[in-house]
Amino acid sequence: MNLEKVVFGFFVLLAATLNFGFFLGDIANPALHNVYELFAAIVVSLIATVLKFGDRTQIGAVHLATSLVADLQLISAALFWTFADGLSQEGLTPAATASVVSLSGGALFANVVSVVLLVVETVSYHRR
């Protein structure tokens, strides 16, 4: 067992699950989407990105790309949430919530690709 692979798999999967948890629920209802979960998703996604640094294989490059996409989407969602909650007059309207959640939905897709890559990599690995 390779500890590096355990940590790597853990963070990639955790990023996907947290993202999924935030995304789950009625897209326009702010009560169903906890901002702490978004925060946790961002932090874990960033850590997963850093873990993917410095891998010279082709699959490593695609891994890094998916993570960067997820980071971009999640950080956009966080910025949008910050804007809607703190800076605009209306507060967190259903429309604003829908935007935040749909952005995180895009990140979820990238995270799913990441998990698929992880599974593919694992399956194609033969112990000789």
Next chain:
Amino acid sequence: MGNPLLAFWFRFLQDDDELPRRMQRWIPLVSSVQASATIFLILRRMRAPLIVLITIFAVSVLGLTLIPGQDGEGNPHRLGFFDAFYFMSYTASTIGFGELPYPFTQEQRLWVTISIYLTVIGWAYAIGSLLALFQGRAFRQARALQQFSHRVARMREPFLLLVGYGRTGELLARSFDAMGRRFVVIDADPDRIDALDLASYHADVPALAADAHNPGHLGVAGLANPQCDGVLALTNDDEANLAVTMTAALLRPELPVIARTISQSIGSRMQAFGSPTVVDPFDRFGDHLRIALRAPATYQLMMWLESGPGAPLPSRGSPPAEGRWVMCGYGRFGRHLTEDLRAEGLDVTIVEPKPLPDVEGVVVGDGFEPAVMKRAGVAEAVGFVAGTDNDTSNLSLIAAARRVNPDLWVAARQNRPTSESLFAVMEVDALLVPTEVVAHEVFAQLATPLLWRFLQEVPALGDRWAAGMLDRMVDHCGQELPLLWKIRFVAEETPTLMAWLASGQARLGDLLRDPDDRDEELPVVALMVLRDGECVPGPADDFVLDCDDELLLCGEAGARRALGMTLVVDATREYVLTGRHVPASWAWRRMAALRHRDEGHRDEGHRDEGHRDEGHRDEDHW
């Protein structure tokens, strides 16, 4: 050719045999691989610091949003994520705007205190790791390599690849720089590369501290560049020179290679790869000495021409061609020189500490001992050679020999550049400095192709001819070696002269005149004309030039520019050759042509035909 579409069009539009050779042959390049490896290494090493930093930030920000606080009126208020992140950002980077948006409660301050220590440690760790990586040797080397390969790839004019920047390399670099030739330098010793950075050359000289045994290094240094037009292997290490010769011959067989060696076996191994020019300084010195024995002025002329621009005229030594010579030190140098001297019919006595059973005329012993001097017969000898591989020994040998026989003609070998001043004080008649011999030889071969040809011809022309040529050069150009350059009389180089050359009346003396005052001769000397592979050395003023002739000239830079004007500007050509002033600008020429036509009508064609033809041809040029 990364793009297959580009490759397709390239092949489609160009014939296969027209492809540059480097496309057909794969030349290894070391830089891109190494540089990307270094970047990946940095990313990999930065993983831990970055994750620590992200974690510390996440924990601090999360804690700050969870801990209850108060607003200005004492109502409960929690920091949002944005406020918490903003606060942690400026606190962690030690900017510290204060407690925003409201003053903190005691609980919040407790948490912030912990966070400050954590984040400062996190930042210090991350920045410290990054700086350590940038300072690392591997990273700096990769960066230097990257910059070097970019600079070489941007070279847009022909350049030479100089492997080994020792004393020889430095001398050559100076000569080539003075001539305006570009070059790229590789040396295994980083100190020598630093020395090159300090030396102020006119042109930009890309230099890299790298091992020349690696073909990848030679590849980035220009072997893969189509502009590279020669490789010089001049390191102190024969093995490395062999490796460079081999690499160049295998990867770019069409390139000329000049390699230095002092070992005959390495020399013959080099010859096995293509046809490199192998320069052996000991061998060359012997050859030169043989020329000097027969023809001192020829020797003087050759030495001067080989020394490069600005060299002072060497003195004309005359080694004694009859009598007995004493040779101290029978190493590689001594053996070469003894063979050469004996081939000239001279009697040579060898002094060597070790007995040499299979060589005749050997006196065993240390040369500086008076008893050995006596046995070797230094008192009756005419020539003396101090040829050991130790400068101190050589100097004391010269001193001891001169004490016995002050009239000796002395040749010596200088091994280290630092001994130069000592040998200069000793006023040796002929001094072998191996590095300089190699530098001069390489310069003569590469400066202009005609110079090398000329030097091949000179020994056959005799001493008197060489003395006459030397007098002419000193008369015209002074005691310092002027520039050497060649002119080829073809339409691309000398567009104005083609009709004159075709007339069969093209006397060389008419061409070499001052464009400001044609009664003055230009201070240049024509060394040689090459016509259909045949040499005419030292053409006189009434030599008749023809198309496709090549002319080797020496003269000052000013004279070269003046002659250049004559070769390309019609008006200057007209004045220099005939003394007529013709207008140079387009408008004046048109007006002059109109006036001529009017006069022609009035005079009913009394003008001479040749002149009118001249005018028409000028217009065709424009």
